[in-house]
Amino acid sequence: MEKNPLQQALLNLPDNKPEALVDDIFVPQLLNALNFELTERVPQYVTGESKKTIDYALRKNTESDIFIHSRLNPSILLELKGKDINLVAGSAQYHSTVKQLKYGLLDSNCHSVQWGIITNSAYIQLFRKHGKTVYPATPCLNITHDNIVEIVADIKKRIDHPPRALTVAIYNNKGGVGKTTTTANLAAVLSLKGYSVLVVDFDPNQQDLTKSLKIKTGKDSLYFYLEPKNKSVRHNISSLIQSCGLTNKKTGHSFKFDIIPADESFAGSDMSEDKLRQKIRIDGLNKILDNLRSSYDYILIDSPPNWRFFSASAVYAADVVLIPAKHNNIFSLENAAIAIKQFIPEVQEARKNGGPIALPVFFNGENITEAARTNAYKAIDEIIKQNVKFNLRPYFYPRYTPASHNRYIFELPSYAHIANAAFSCYPAAYKDKIACQYYLALAKEYFLQ
Numbered sequence: 505m506e507k508n509p510l511q512q513a514l515l516n517l518p519d520n521k522p523e524a525l526v527d528d529i530f531v532p533q534l535l536n537a538l539n540f541e542l543t544e545r546v547p548q549y550v551t552g553e554s555k556k557t558i559d560y561a562l563r564k565n566t567e568s569d570i571f572i573h574s575r576l577n578p579s580i581l582l583e584l585k586g587k588d589i590n591l592v593a594g595s596a597q598y599h600s601t602v603k604q605l606k607y608g609l610l611d612s613n614c615h616s617v618q619w620g621i622i623t624n625s626a627y628i629q630l631f632r633k634h635g636k637t638v639y640p641a642t643p644c645l646n647i648t649h650d651n652i653v654e655i656v657a658d659i660k661k662r663i664d665h666p667p668r669a670l671t672v673a674i675y676n677n678k679g680g681v682g683k684t685t686t687t688a689n690l691a692a693v694l695s696l697k698g699y700s701v702l703v704v705d706f707d708p709n710q711q712d713l714t715k716s717l718k719i720k721t722g723k724d725s726l727y728f729y730l731e732p733k734n735k736s737v738r739h740n741i742s743s744l745i746q747s748c749g750l751t752n753k754k755t756g757h758s759f760k761f762d763i764i765p766a767d768e769s770f771a772g773s774d775m776s777e778d779k780l781r782q783k784i785r786i787d788g789l790n791k792i793l794d795n796l797r798s799s800y801d802y803i804l805i806d807s808p809p810n811w812r813f814f815s816a817s818a819v820y821a822a823d824v825v826l827i828p829a830k831h832n833n834i835f836s837l838e839n840a841a842i843a844i845k846q847f848i849p850e851v852q853e854a855r856k857n858g859g860p861i862a863l864p865v866f867f868n869g870e871n872i873t874e875a876a877r878t879n880a881y882k883a884i885d886e887i888i889k890q891n892v893k894f895n896l897r898p899y900f901y902p903r904y905t906p907a908s909h910n911r912y913i914f915e916l917p918s919y920a921h922i923a924n925a926a927f928s929c930y931p932a933a934y935k936d937k938i939a940c941q942y943y944l945a946l947a948k949e950y951f952l953q
Contacts, residue, residue: 517530531560538562544571561614562581577616579617582622591622593627598644608620619633622644629858639858669793672822674805674828676828677847678809682868687713688703702803703805705806706808711765713806727767730788741764747763805818816850824863827840827866828866837884840899841887841896864898866915870917870918871917919936
């Protein structure tokens with residue numbers, strides 16, 4: 505039986521071969537299988553003002569723009585390593601390679617890029633870029649002669665049909681850190697910037713998001729669609745969706761986002777956690793949102809505190825997890841660490857596709873003095889020190905390097921109009937200029953490139 509060119513390339517590449525041979529033997533067959541012609545491949549692509557290069561940039565040609573000539577608006581970046589480099593997920597060389605790819609994806613010449621790939625011909629992983637958010641689209645997969653054709657076909661299918669929405673769970677195991685306020689105001693500023701946004705209130709016991717926006721629950725029940733026996737009608741869930749909108753009389757600007765309100769049938773239910781998990785699968789919300797990801801740019805899930813069915817389901821449905829914390833509340837910091845090192849990896853293991861990932865923690869809604877900031881750093885340093893088996897530093901200090909020791913943490917300041925907006929039943933960012941600036945800064949920190 506004649507071998508596929510990808511299979512033959514692997515046979516021609518024994519272990520421990522350097523990058524040059526992988527580039528010469530494996531990469532041409534990989535790019536052929538991904539359906540990129542020679543004129544749609546630019547080797548050693550300069551990613552931007554940093555003058556750093558990535559091994560390959562790819563983009564389909566158009567009638568008026570041949571990519572190898574214009575080198576404009578790449579859609580995929582490929583970072584290549586030799587077989588002598590260990591790309592097993594979790595290894596130091598793996599983390600270094602992913603960091604290298606992310607630097608390229610976020611550089612100035614790469615705003616148009618939607619995908620990133622790392623490979624050494626023994627392992628391969630696909631990453632999705634949405635705005636400035638980069639997250640795994642597949643796990644880091646071990647390539648073999650038997651699975652290479654199937655793996656590359658799956659990668660091609662994903663690239664050819666990119667999801668429109670970025671799904672974000674706003675979560676901390678500690679209550680009182682401003683998850684609902686963050687969710688509502690992020691939705692407001694993202695819609696203000698022209699993005700289509702869906703918000704999901706998945707905290708049926710508190711229902712704070714639904715109540716704060718004066719949204720009434722509809723006739724249909726979210727619980728109905730979550731039950732596995734009703735999976736065949738999940739495409740009809742538009743009846744659950746309501747609109748939240750407001751017109752600013754001073755500016756004439758109108759803002760709107762959609763919301764799936766909390767389901768009152770869950771509230772006060774005497775159903776135990778075990779019974780709940782028996783009746784509804786942990787991936788139920790994820791399956792529901794699959795029917796909506798092509799209709800929105802962002803889907804934001806307001807998650808309850810604690811680690812029970814609803815919070816686990818929200819995280820399971822997400823691409824990334826945004827974690828608010830308080831600088832003056834050690835329990836919010838410790839619970840953020842628990843979510844990062846324990847709960848999110850549990851979901852990653854269940855999903856088996858590399859996601860979701862935690863975004864760096866931010867300080868939410870408190871004014872911080874230098875003395876208080878120093879105390880927070882001391883508490884975080886101790887949390888990091890106590891968890892040597894899991895490197896928490898990138899999640900608390902995303903700009904830290906051994907040379908700089910940069911302890912930057914994004915801070916969303918306290919502001920009276922943000923808190924008072926709850927009494928007026930609208931997100932503060934809709935009507936208040938300063939609140940809007942604060943939450944726009946939050947959106948730019950994590951999502952908008």
